[in-house]
Every structure is written in C-alpha cells, then in structure tokens.
Amino acid sequence: MPIYEYECEICRQRFERLQRLSDPWVTACPACGGSVHRVFSVPALQFKGTGFYVTDYARPQGGGASSEKAPAESKPKAAGGTHA
Secondary structure (H helix, E strand, O other): OOEEEEEEOOOOOEEEEEOOOOOOOOOEOOOOOOEEEEEOOOOOOOOOOOOOOHHHOOOOOOOOOOOOHHHHHOOOOOOOOOOO
C-alpha cells in the first residue's frame, strides 16, 4: 500500500496516510479540520538482491587470487641483515 502525504491549506501541517489505491482521499486536516491537498514527493526506494553493493561487483572468476592482493604481495622487501 502506498503512503500519501497531505498538507493542510490553513495550518500548513503535513501528515501521511497509508492508503489503498481504492480508498478515498483525505479531505480534512486532523489538526484543524481545514481542507487538504496531496503533496507529491520522491518515493522511497529499496534495492534488494545481488548487484547493488560494492562487494557484488568485479568478483574474481575461477576462485583464484584476487587482483587486489597482487600489488601488496609484489612490494619489495626491505634490505637488511647483510653487512660488508
């Protein structure tokens, strides 16, 4: 069921109602009884499933070593322990 937002034309109070598409629109403000109109706003979106997170992209194929680990392993080792 969608959530509709209304605004009173007298007291400018905004309120929301969870209504079915077949339900009649709210016509009176619950605070002052004035007439109301629907306010159009951006709907809330929820992305579910695979492919919506950073961890879901660019997975390594074949179960091999990750390309992110390769640069860390190829760092030159510090010289030490050899004296002339």
